[in-house]
Amino acid sequence: MARNHRKVWVGKKCVFCGGKRPAEDCEHSPPRVLFRGQSRPKGWEFPSCKRCNNGPSSNDTLAAVVAYSQARDAIFQSKPLSEDMKKLVDGFGSNFPFPYKQAQPVPIYDQSNQTWKSARHCEFTNQAATSLALWSAKQSLAMWYEFTSSIASHHCVIDVLLLTNTRQPNEELEQAIHKLGPSSSMSTKNNVVDKNFSYKFQLNSPKNLAAMFAQYHSGFAFVSIITDRRSAKLRRRGLQYKFSTNGHRGIHRI
Numbered sequence: 001m002a003r004n005h006r007k008v009w010v011g012k013k014c015v016f017c018g019g020k021r022p023a024e025d026c027e028h029s030p031p032r033v034l035f036r037g038q039s040r041p042k043g044w045e046f047p048s049c050k051r052c053n054n055g056p057s058s059n060d061t062l063a064a065v066v067a068y069s070q071a072r073d074a075i076f077q078s079k080p081l082s083e084d085m086k087k088l089v090d091g092f093g094s095n096f097p098f099p100y101k102q103a104q105p106v107p108i109y110d111q112s113n114q115t116w117k118s119a120r121h122c123e124f125t126n127q128a129a130t131s132l133a134l135w136s137a138k139q140s141l142a143m144w145y146e147f148t149s150s151i152a153s154h155h156c157v158i159d160v161l162l163l164t165n166t167r168q169p170n171e172e173l174e175q176a177i178h179k180l181g182p183s184s185s186m187s188t189k190n191n192v193v194d195k196n197f198s199y200k201f202q203l204n205s206p207k208n209l210a211a212m213f214a215q216y217h218s219g220f221a222f223v224s225i226i227t228d229r230r231s232a233k234l235r236r237r238g239l240q241y242k243f244s245t246n247g248h249r250g251i252h253r254i
C-alpha cells in the first residue's frame with residue numbers, strides 16, 4: 001500500500017459504519033473509475049474498515065458503467081462508445097448482469113412536434129437500482145464526513161433518490177435541488193465545474209441534517225438526505241430508498 005494512503009486512516013475509525021470499527025484502509029469516494037482517463041483529482045480519501053472498503057466492489061464499476069452510459073454523448077448516441085466505456089463494459093459483463101431492463105432508442109421531438117433525434121431510454125433492473133442506491137448512500141456518508149469532519153453515527157438515516165434520464169426530478173424536488181445552490185467539484189479550473197463529478201451539499205447544523213445532490217458526467221445523479229432518527233420532528237415521508245449504518249452490519253437498507 002502506498003505510504004500516503006497509510007497516513008489517512010492510521011488510528012482512525014471507519015467513516016462508513018458509524019465510527020465503531022477501526023479503519024484499515026483508505027477509500028476513494030467517488031472512486032477513480034468514475035473519472036475519464038484517470039483524471040481523478042487528489043483528496044476525498046476516507047478512513048475505512050476492510051468490509052466497507054471492499055464491498056460490494058462491483059458497485060463502483062456499476063456506477064461507472066451507468067454514469068458513462070447516461071452521459072449526454074451516450075444517450076444521444078452522438079459518439080461511439082469511448083475507450084473508457086468499452087473497457088468497463090468488457091470487464092463488467094461477467095461479474096454483474098447488464099444494469100438496464102431496456103435501453104431502447106426513443107424518438108425525441110422538437111417544439112414543432114417533428115422528430116428531432118433519438119435517445120436511449122434507460123430503465124434500471126431492480127438489482128441494479130438497489131445496488132446503485134447502496135452505493136449512493138456510501139457516497140453520501142463520505143460527503144457528510146468531508147464537510148462536517150464527523151462520522152455519521154448509527155442513529156443516522158440516509159434517504160436516497162436515484163435520477164436518470166427516465167427518472168427526472170418533479171417540480172418540487174427540482175426546486176429543492178436548486179435551493180442547494182450552485183454545483184461544486186473536487187477541483188475547479190477557471191470557474192468550470194468538473195463534469196466527471198459535481199455536487200451540492202448543504203448542512204443544517206442545528207437540526208443535524210444534510211441534503212446533497214451528486215451528479216456524474218452530467219447524467220446519472222442522486223439526491224440524498226442524512227437525518228438523525230432521534231429527532232422525531234425530522235421523520236419525513238422519505239425518498240426512494242432508506243439506509244442506516246452500524247458497526248455490526250455496515251451500510252444496510254431499512
Ligand SMILES: [Zn+2]
Pocket residue numbers: 014015016017021048049050051052053250
Ligand atoms: Zn466500516
